[in-house]
Amino acid sequence: MVNTDRLYIGGQWVVPLSTERIAVENPYTEETVARVPACGAADVDRAVRAAREAFPAWSAVTPADRAAHLKALQRELAVRSEEMAALITAEMGSPRRLAERVQVGLPLMVLGETAAIVEEFAWSERIGNSLVVREPVGVVGAITPWNYPLHQTVAKLAPALAAGCAFVLKPSEVAPLSAFLLAEVVDSVGFPPGVFNIVTGTGPDAGEPLVGHPLVDMVSFTGSTRAGTRVSELAAGTVKKVALELGGKSAGIILDDADLAASVKAVVANCMLNSGQTCTALTRMLVPRARYDEAVALAAEAAARAPMGDPADPGTRVGPLASAPARVRVLGYLAQARREGAVFATGGPDARVPEQGHFVAPTVLAGVDPSSAVAREEIFGPVLTVLGYDDEDDAVRIANDSDYGLSGGVWSGDTDRALAVARRLRTGQVSVNNGQFNPAAPFGGYRRSGTGRELGRFGLEEFCEVKAVQLP
DSSP: OOOOSSEEETTEEEOOSOOOEEEEEOTTTOOEEEEEEOOOHHHHHHHHHHHHHHHHHHHHSOHHHHHHHHHHHHHHHHHTHHHHHHHHHHHHOOOHHHIIIIIIHHHHHHHHHHHHHHTTOOSEEEETTEEEEEEEOOEEEEEOOSSSHHHHHHHHHHHHHHHTOEEEEEOOSSSOHHHHHHHHHHHHHTOOTTSEEEOOOOIIIIIHHHHHOTTOOEEEEESOHHHHHHHHHHHHTTTOEEEEEOOOOEEEEEOTTSOHHHHHHHHHHHHHGGGGOOTTOEEEEEEEGGGHHHHHHHHHHHHHTSOBSOTTSTTOSBOOOSSHHHHHHHHHHHHHHHHTTOEEEEOOTTSOOOSSSSOOOOEEEESOOTTSHHHHSOOOSSEEEEEEESSHHHHHHHHHOSSOOSOEEEEOSSHHHHHHHHHHSOSSOOEESSOOOOTTSOBOOSGGGEESOBSHHHHHHHTEEEEEEEOO
16 A cells, blocks of 8 residues: 655655545445545645746656656556556455556556657647747646546646646545555656645645646646536636536437347446446437337346456456445435336346445336436446437437537447437547547547547647747
């Protein structure tokens, strides 16, 4: 376990000014595994000022040298990947196999992709008599969630450092331990002091001072739409640039010519990934009304086969939810669904789950009113709602009838037909016939799913300002 007694600020492990601590719980054992500083505005100010001091020199480093630092970070993180995976499993309950392949494997890919992009990025271009240059935005305050703690950090950190920004991270107090290990890795690579800093604490006590700090030039936030709205309000006071990656209620459309069994299996697997704690999860499965009952039965069978248990067991597919409040929230939605007459095809609040840990059984809901809360609101647990549609236009209408627009999926026996439907969906990304996630492609949402984009070239551009120099 990493040492969480100190904060990483200005290239050193320093004693926090706050004497308060926050307990970090293992959601499977329900035991406290660490305590982290409950920072306030004073610690945040130290970290921001360290970043501000480091920014001029780091922004002057050549893009090639910054890319070399990212490659070194990727190599050192790979060396400690097993340690990092075990830590993420301990702090938020991600099944170990998922932790290794996705929670750590994906950030390693992002670091490599970002380093490659830096070397080919158009840092300047001529437009008529103007030289258009892209420069780092400055000091970035990043607030990251607990569901993919390392990935969501690296998705911000890699392009921010690549652009020449200095970085202050406030990880979720639910799962902050991976941030401490990341700081150890950053320190070992030899980034200049102050380029990367971490403070820990709650949103009101540490997050809000970071967002509102006058020396922070940009805020990159991942979390709930409610919290993202608060970030926007606070950032407006100093007219900061803001990037928000928020919630989702994504639809997986299975067209009438698709292989129903294979498509249903793919949607269920997507929905249950990370115990349903994924913002892009396809939590609404749209199927032809004529095959509704068949689709529900297939979904229930697939969900019931997902083994729950000890996240450290390689066979576990569904681990506990990350915290007791998360479990209470999901069970509240299921209780509401029951009151509204939904049918539990499998799972539900009374389903058998392991006695130890914050578990909710993989659940498939049928007979749901499309206007109900479980059909419209982000539950953030292993819960799939099955909705029927009349024809292709009706499927698109239902999919787009949402406050969110983060992700989606379309299945068809005809790829061109699926692509045509995908183009009609008002969402930031769409998977066609189970197309795999691409860490070099832009990631972000429409409407209440956020603003801005992460990953790849588009993610790098978020951390840049654009200057036009008019030449004679």
